Amino acid sequence: METEGSMDESNSRRSKQLLYLKLAFLAMEPSNCILSLAIEAGGGCITPQVQNYIVKECLGETMKKTTVKDPAYIKGILKKVIAFVVSSSDSVVDCLYEELAHYLTIGGGPPGDNNRIYREISFLSPDYGKDCSNSVNLVASLLCSSNMLEGDTGCSLWPSSLFLSEFILSYPEIFANKSCFEVGSGVGLVGIALSHVGASKVTLTDGDLSSLANMKANLELNKLCFNVASDFTDPSAQKVECKHLAWELATKAEFQDQQPDVVLGADVIYNPECILHLVRVFSIMLEGEYFGEVKREAPVAYIAIVIRNVDTFNHFLTVACESRLSVVDITSNTEVPNLLPYMCSYDRSNVHLLRVSPVSE
Ligand SMILES: C[S@@+](CC[C@H](N)C(=O)[O-])C[C@H]1O[C@@H](n2cnc3c(N)ncnc32)[C@H](O)[C@@H]1O
Incomplete structure (x- = not known):
């Protein structure tokens, strides 16, 4: 009985x-x-x-x-x-x-138009099941490509950005009141998570123009305003900047007005031809002394990555080392709760979380 x-x-x-x-x-x-x-x-x-x-x-x-x-x-x-x-x-x-x-x-x-599908990604509260708190912490509404043909890879949602978002939601203290800058933002999920935990400034970038347009549509869907001049009039909308940034063309001068505390990237290490340029962007963003005369805490970067090709990853490590960047795989000593247990298609077991910072003198 x-x-x-x-x-x-x-x-x-x-x-x-x-x-x-x-x-x-x-x-x-x-x-x-x-x-x-x-x-x-x-x-x-x-x-x-x-x-x-x-x-x-x-x-x-x-x-x-x-x-x-x-x-x-x-x-x-x-x-x-x-x-x-x-x-x-x-x-x-x-x-x-x-x-x-x-x-x-x-x-x-x-x-609908442009072969887009509408997905709602609901992140469960880390305390779901333990107490009576609200079961869902954040719902991100995303237009994604229904095929891989359009927008290069940036209109699809990748496991690394799901994992990075779980990390952000699980460790809000790292990002709250911080200026955050993401490279290769794709559909913009990480920016939505950063806004949710109270980052003081969020800048999302991508080198692909159709991904950038899709990202802006996603920010509006989530009631996040994507630039100052936007005619999106909701006063409660939090501002997230979207910028076109192709790593190959990035110059130091472009970053004069950026002083990020945290730099992020999800699934951006996969094309060997881009590694040199990508590392250069990270080096510039992580250069502590670059930001005026005021001594400030050096920024740190978090990169989530699925290692599909070991040679490409090793090439990234070599170039990062030559650029005096320390890359530490923090996956095994950072507990990131599974906030998406219902997503069978999401395999988080092979996502790595890297912490990148300038090598101290
Ligand atoms: C695999 S997707 C990952 C997208 C998103 N971060 C995610 O994890 O869902 C790689 C992203 O990097 C961008 N990207 C690739 N090469 C780039 C380059 N050379 N400069 C700027 N962005 C680039 C792509 O447009 C795409 O948005």
Whole structure:
């Protein structure tokens, strides 16, 4: 017989699994991930309760958004869920069929302009499950490329920026009231996390113009204003600067007005041809004495990286060393809680976190 305590436990486990299912759906996780979360939430099958939850909570929440929806994605999920329920000889609730019929009639073309998809990335509170605090800490709304063809790599979301954002949200004291500068910002997620923890200034940069345009759209989506002259009039909007910065063309003079305390980069070490230029940018930004006569604490950089090619990474280490930069892999001694446990597509196990600082004399 179930005791009151074990019933409470199983209820809270089920609500957690249902929350994961909804967050994965809003993040547009792959359909096999949604399917397995739905099966888990139903305790091994997709029960009528879970099916109703998908319709009311997942689809219901999606319909509330004013941004672009992807009918093809929703159709794919509904088909998979129904196929699974039928193959398990369970019954499919009517509203699930009705939703599928609806999405079949509206077609499944590309989701809006420029092959963009709308993803909502919800970072759970680090204390979720431990107490009654709010379960979600930050929701970042992002337009991302639905394919890898446009905007080079900067219109897609990469595991390194998810990890760097988890790090920022878990260690807000490193970034609060600090001036932060990011290179190769892509969709702008790290900037959203930095604003959330109260960085005094956030500057995001990218060398790719279509990525920069997409990043600005994302900042507006998140009610962050992207430059002084913007006609975006929400007075509560926090300012984040977006700048075009191609590492190859970067000059010291360009950084005269920048005095960052923290420099960041996510998944920017992958192209051997760019390493020299990238390290030069980091060297300039980390040069303590460059910032006038006032002696100030030397800035520090945090880079999140997936090492895809060891030679490229070693080349980065060599060039950094020649530029008198110390690079320390702090992954193993820095506990970064998993704030995205529902994202099956996100493999955080091979992301490294590097701390880069000038070599002290
Ligand atoms: C793999 S993506 C990572 C994007 C984002 N930081 C993330 O992790 O989701 C690499 C980013 O670096 C930018 N990038 C690549 N080479 C660059 C260069 N030479 N100068 C400036 N930006 C560059 C790309 O446009 C892209 O936004």
